[in-house]
Amino acid sequence: AISAALEERRFVFVRDDRSTRGNGALSPSTISWLLDSVDADVLLVEADGAQGLPFKAPFVHEPMIPPETTLAIPIVSLSVLGKPLNEAHVYNPKAMIERYGFYQDSPVKSPWVAQVLRDEELGLRGVPDKARVMV
Structure with a gap:
């Protein structure tokens, strides 16, 4: 779904509403998965x-x-x-x-x-x- 959205819109914002930190932050494992799975030129992550x-x-x-x-x-x-x-x-x-x-x-x-x-x-x-x- 993320790759398709990138194709259509050229940029995508991703957050995790299940985050235990309550701020939508992605876990390190989710970020690793995105790097391995999504065909994107750039992945920007707000660290905290x-x-x-x-x-x-x-x-x-x-x-x-x-x-x-x-x-x-x-x-x-x-x-x-x-x-x-x-x-x-x-x-x-x-x-x-x-x-x-x-x-x-x-x-x-x-x-x-x-x-x-x-x-x-x-x-x-x-x-x-x-x-x-x-x-």
């Missing part, structure tokens, strides 16, 4: 969400990046610049504070965003070794 917040540091169990990933693009919204570094504006600010010594509730600065995006334990956590990264 940040509860609608513009900036994120993952928790230890996040993100779930498929091992077949060939290109990872960490994303942040620049709307976070100048906003307080706290849970109202940033997903898991504690990780940034603990790793870099940023101050709770201080305005987020662009160098902080750059540090977090390039950090192996924060912005790049879970990216497979063979994957290219675009920041």
Whole structure:
């Protein structure tokens, strides 16, 4: 059905309403199946969400990046610049504070965003070794 929809419409959005995470996220095994079964030029996967917040540091169990990933693009919204570094504006600010010594509730600065995006334990956590990264 997915291949037929691709033929007809050229792009398809897929979500899993049975997801235990409640956000429609596909399991790694489903993503592997799609890669093996669907004739698509590109398969884009949102690795995980940040509860609608513009900036994120993952928790230890996040993100779930498929091992077949060939290109990872960490994303942040620049709307976070100048906003307080706290849970109202940033997903898991504690990780940034603990790793870099940023101050709770201080305005987020662009160098902080750059540090977090390039950090192996924060912005790049879970990216497979063979994957290219675009920041």
